[in-house]
Amino acid sequence: MTRILVTGGAGFIGSSFVHHVVENTDAHVTVLDKLTYAGNRASLAGIPADRLRFVRGDITDVDLVDSLFTEVDSVVHYAAESHNDNSLHDPRPFLETNIVGTYTLLEAARHHNRRFHHISTDEVYGDLELDDPDRFTESTPYAPSSPYSSTKAGSDLLVRAWVRSFGVHATISNCSNNYGPYQHVEKFIPRQITNVIRGIRPKLYGAGHNVRDWIHADDHSSAVLTILDKGTIGETYLIGADGEKDNKSVMELILTEMGQPMDAYDHVIDRAGHDLRYAIDSTKLRTELGWAPKYGNFEAGLASTIDWYKKNEAWWAPSKDATEAFYAGRGQ
Numbered sequence: 001m002t003r004i005l006v007t008g009g010a011g012f013i014g015s016s017f018v019h020h021v022v023e024n025t026d027a028h029v030t031v032l033d034k035l036t037y038a039g040n041r042a043s044l045a046g047i048p049a050d051r052l053r054f055v056r057g058d059i060t061d062v063d064l065v066d067s068l069f070t071e072v073d074s075v076v077h078y079a080a081e082s083h084n085d086n087s088l089h090d091p092r093p094f095l096e097t098n099i100v101g102t103y104t105l106l107e108a109a110r111h112h113n114r115r116f117h118h119i120s121t122d123e124v125y126g127d128l129e130l131d132d133p134d135r136f137t138e139s140t141p142y143a144p145s146s147p148y149s150s151t152k153a154g155s156d157l158l159v160r161a162w163v164r165s166f167g168v169h170a171t172i173s174n175c176s177n178n179y180g181p182y183q184h185v186e187k188f189i190p191r192q193i194t195n196v197i198r199g200i201r202p203k204l205y206g207a208g209h210n211v212r213d214w215i216h217a218d219d220h221s222s223a224v225l226t227i228l229d230k231g232t233i234g235e236t237y238l239i240g241a242d243g244e245k246d247n248k249s250v251m252e253l254i255l256t257e258m259g260q261p262m263d264a265y266d267h268v269i270d271r272a273g274h275d276l277r278y279a280i281d282s283t284k285l286r287t288e289l290g291w292a293p294k295y296g297n298f299e300a301g302l303a304s305t306i307d308w309y310k311k312n313e314a315w316w317a318p319s320k321d322a323t324e325a326f327y328a329g330r331g332q
């Protein structure tokens with residue numbers, strides 16, 4: 001039986017991947033997660049005990065990481081500080097987890113000769129103009145804008161260096177914006193859905209012309225499993241599902257789906273350094289590895305995500321007040 005270590009497996013996308021692996025393979029999963037404010041053990045509910053071992057710990061803990069690497073065949077690295085707005089408020093945890101944490105894992109991958117897959121973001125490429133006909137590809141130069149995206153870019157470059165200098169068997173994927181169940185209420189889509197449920201007016205940064213390229217988290221997970229199985233060592237793969245939408249349109253879709261007037265939201269202070277547009281060209285992943293997304297219809301995926309938040313208030317309610325207090329302090 002294959003044994004996979006998943007860092008950050010109690011987070012939004014990491015937990016989606018763990019569910020995906022358990023449902024689609026016979027692998028055993030070990031999750032290493034610090035359970036920061038963003039981690040939630042309940043996101044792994046329902047997974048049989050003989051398929052999952054949960055270890056609460058920090059990816060910067062050298063001894064713990066070292067011992068866990070001896071027990072597995074491969075490692076998929078999701079753990080990160082992941083929220084741009086937090087990185088503008090306090091960048092230090094981003095440097096510690098995203099840079100030092102990735103370094104710690106790479107050293108273990110080197111010493112134990114383990115297959116390593118690094119999860120990254122399209123934000124490492126900076127942003128595009130709204131009318132730019134080009135999209136990001138694997139050869140787009142790095143140009144990160146925020147403390148968050150610069151630490152993710154730094155971690156990608158560490159992986160590339162460990163492949164070239166030490167022969168670590170690693171691949172990298174850079175994915176666009178994910179949506180779906182189990183996403184923390186600090187992020188755009190769940191923040192607005194849970195605001196409507198709570199009777200709080202949704203909040204749009206600036207004019208809302210910024211474009212994000214949405215992909216369902218389960219499609220991200222199937223892409224990562226494909227790369228882990230069939231990817232070429234040393235290569236980078238972009239993951240995206242052709243889901244470009246501007247924030248104002250997504251806001252209007254949420255409000256309409258939830259039976260509210262389309263303009264029942266507030267414009268608030270824009271994000272500092274706010275990236276204008278992300279867009280992914282995932283041709284390499286589709287043609288070389290044969291991957292395709294399953295969630296073709298964003299509106300349908302959004303409707304089922306709204307339904308999940310309506311039914312799972314117990315999962316998100318403990319985070320909601322603190323999240324809104326943080327935003328209120330920033331005028332957002």
Ligand code: NAD
Binds near residue numbers: 008034036058060174
């Ligand atoms: P998340 O914030 O929901 O989850 C992060 C998880 O990592 C949490 O469970 C947290 O407890 C854990 N963690 C944080 N610091 C840790 C540490 N030092 N040691 C161990 N565990 C730690 O994030 P997410 O949205 O699921 O993102 C997961 C990964 O995917 C990140 O690497 C992120 O950069 C990348 N990514 C996210 C998106 C997106 O749209 N959310 C898109 C592309 C790439």
Ligand code: TDX
Binds near residue numbers: 176177205
């Ligand atoms: O209340 C809000 N109002 C608003 O207009 C929030 C929280 C966000 N926004 C805007 C900012 C962005 O243009 O919505 C867009 C999406 O914001 P986030 O959900 O914070 O995501 P983003 O900053 O695009 O980054 C996400 O995708 C790439 C993830 O959080 C990252 O981890 C990933 O790397």
